[in-house]
Amino acid sequence: MRTKSIVMGIDPGLARTGIGIVECEARQMRALHFGVVRSSPSDAMSVRLATIHRGVRDVLERYTVTGAAIERVFVGRNMRSALLLGHARAAALLAFALAGIGVGEYSPAEIKRAVGAGGGGSKEQVASLVRMLVSGIEGSVPEDASDALAVAVCHINRADSAG
Template sequence: MNAFRILGVDPGIARLGYGVVDVEGSSLRCVTYGCIETHAQTPLPVRLQTIFRELTDLIQRHSPAVMAVEELFFNRNTTTAFTVGQARGVALLSAAEQSLAIAEYTPMQVKQAVTGYGRADKQQIQQMVKLLLGLVDLPKPDDAADALAIAITHGHSAPIERLEVREANRTTGWNWERRTR
């Protein structure tokens, strides 16, 4: 059985978290994680361009089968929601440009999948991500831990999809995970 690679993305304009996780059967393995950071003094179009370029580079370097992205949920600051939404849009564009499948999860779905509790706090999520991935230390910063949690959510939520992709690869000779022959 081959590993199924997932790129988890926690959208943000100042800091976009990413985490790459391999899933093989019920086993999870962390490949890498971190953040793409942009500075507040940099014009917004340049910040978005930085996110696009760095995320595209990550996709090309790690060849995930899918990008799992957190859906946005804001109930207070609409200005923040708009800029984070723009960063999320750039992340989705980066995946689309690389012919990468996209999965989306709400924050509650992520918390439920990782901790079993839909109202888990950041510390609980970090502890469970550390445990599920067998990491020595808590993944930091929070944005990277959240991205790993999003990847784990897809790993737990999509075993049927992975089987369908593998079956399509086997029967057609077409690599549906990377959209190549």
């Protein structure tokens, strides 16, 4: 693994897409950025997807991101929700592809395990563990942004264990 990596994690959602950027150097993780891209339910689908894409792209342009990660779609009983989530993922994935950045994809259970919450950890537990693992997180953090930071941590841990 590089001596220093900067990873953008994405927690996709059509209404709220979480973004978290984590820098890892000498096994120390520090949050460089976290936030949420919001799209309005009253806008056309194309406008909402453009908003997500633009939000991810704009943050990518401000940091020298060396890797990216996104949460995989979990298809439960609600196929419509999974389809809408897939649209949001595609908007973010397009931003990474156009920037030439490789993307790791992880299930919710993999992400929870990567931060030490076990496969079934709660959102609150994940947020608490992320704060313990990643420095530079001050004040209140939106749930979607905290989840995105966890996605970035998962990717960093996977890259670390790969060599």
